[in-house]
Amino acid sequence: MAHQEDAKERFYRNFRMQQSNIQEQIADLPSIAPVAGERQDATEHILTNISRLTNDVRDATHFLPAYDHRVYVDAVTALRRELDETTAKLAPKSRFQFRPRPVKTAASHDAPAAATVDSRRLVNPGTTREGSPVPKGKTTNGKPPISPPLSPGGRGRDTTPRAIKIEGQTEGIITLPADHSRGSSAGQLTGLTNCVVNLASPTIEASRASPFASLTLKDITNSVMIAGHVDGPVHITGLKRCKVAVVARQVRIHDCEEVDFYLWVTSEPIVEGCKQVRFAPLPEGLGAGEEKGENKWGEVKDFLWLKQGEQSPNWSVLPEGERIKDEAWRGLLEDRDESKGVKEILGSVGLVE
Structure with a gap:
């Protein structure tokens, strides 16, 4: 009985630690630039951690009471839902805008509202101004080169943060x-x-x-x-x-x-x-x-x-x-x-x- 209690306590502590880590990773997603697949890599890493936690909960059925097991399953489900909500908010916005049907007046005609493209160019920060990759390093006479400037040239006074x-x-x-x-x-x-x-x-x-x-x-x-x-x-x-x-x-x-x-x-x-x-x-x-x-x-x-x-x-x-x-x-x-x-x-x- 004591051994089972120890297993439950260890599982609880480990679960809480991993749960907290995943929540922190989800909270960090908005601060990770979408360039070069970096945000996608972070998202996939979170999914891997959630999958690992799911397997841990499944493997713990032999010593967890049914009610406790259900609580852990619900907690993992909540993590996945939180990740889905966060990634949905970070998804690129549509370039199309649908205008509401105009209110009918005496001079108006019955016609469906048309879908129109927003004339403003949508800019995705961190992608359109991304710095070019540094060329592969080469040595000449045994001397290493100093890498070229990493910020894009020709921007004048442009100080927009870039990757x-x-x-x-x-x-x-x-x-x-x-x-x-x-x-x-x-x-x-x-x-x-x-x-x-x-x-x-x-x-x-x-x-x-x-x-x-x-x-x-x-x-x-x-x-x-x-x-x-x-x-x-x-x-x-x-x-x-x-x-x-x-x-x-x-x-x-x-x-x-x-x-x-x-x-x-x-x-x-x-x-x-x-x-x-x-x-x-x-x-x-x-x-x-x-x-x-x-x-x-x-x-x-x-x-x-x-x-x-x-x-x-x-x-x-x-x-x-x-x-x-x-x-x-x-x-x-x-x-x-x-x-x-x-x-x-x-x-x-x-x-x-």
Whole structure:
């Protein structure tokens, strides 16, 4: 009997944790730009989590009373309904407007109202002004190129926030231009190998640019990334042997291995399907000293580790003696010496291929 009570309590706590995480992800959807399928990817991830929770409830029928089981089923149904309502609100609006039938007067004729196209051009923020992908990195005489400006040219004084998308780089040094105006609606880094990425400089100083609304890091290997400030969520998937530094409201980490995270985060970091990931507080030189409130960098939740009261073996605190030194961080932020090779820079932060 006691064992059954323990199982019910563990299930309840795990369910509530996953339910809360899904609700947060749904609430974040409006802040994720629809460019490059980023919002669609986030929606599919939520659907996967709801499906996993559905299976958990189904598998718990052998120890849950019928009434409790019904309550859990209804809660999962409510999550799906909440997601459907949110995605419906975010769906692109129709370009057609139907005008009501005019009120009949003595001079009017009986005729059906016609469907007319709104003459104003509908603009979907974050898509029509999206920055072009950065060309694949190439080396010349062993020297890595500085990536070209990521903001679209020819816009004059246009300061409309636009998405930053970087993909397919190898052995490249990637930076945002110092005068990058007013930030970006979203950032997306995909498919990088042996790269040094600095997106922090323009976003640390609010006078230069606003923080990213959201940021996605996906399928990146043996790279160091100073990601700057993110007002909304950071979604990190498929990283291996990397160093990541970021200030964010939420950080969700999936399927990563041998990655060190330096965080200032106002909510508990979430990991799923990860191995050998380590966490440390963000150094002050990267903007941590300007943040207010509590930094929850060490309050990590592993959604695939359900043993209450036991530390997950998938993540740990990064020992102080193994953390990147302040001078190395400063070098990454300030050094623009193109004569240095990428391997030399990565070696300075402990990344050797």
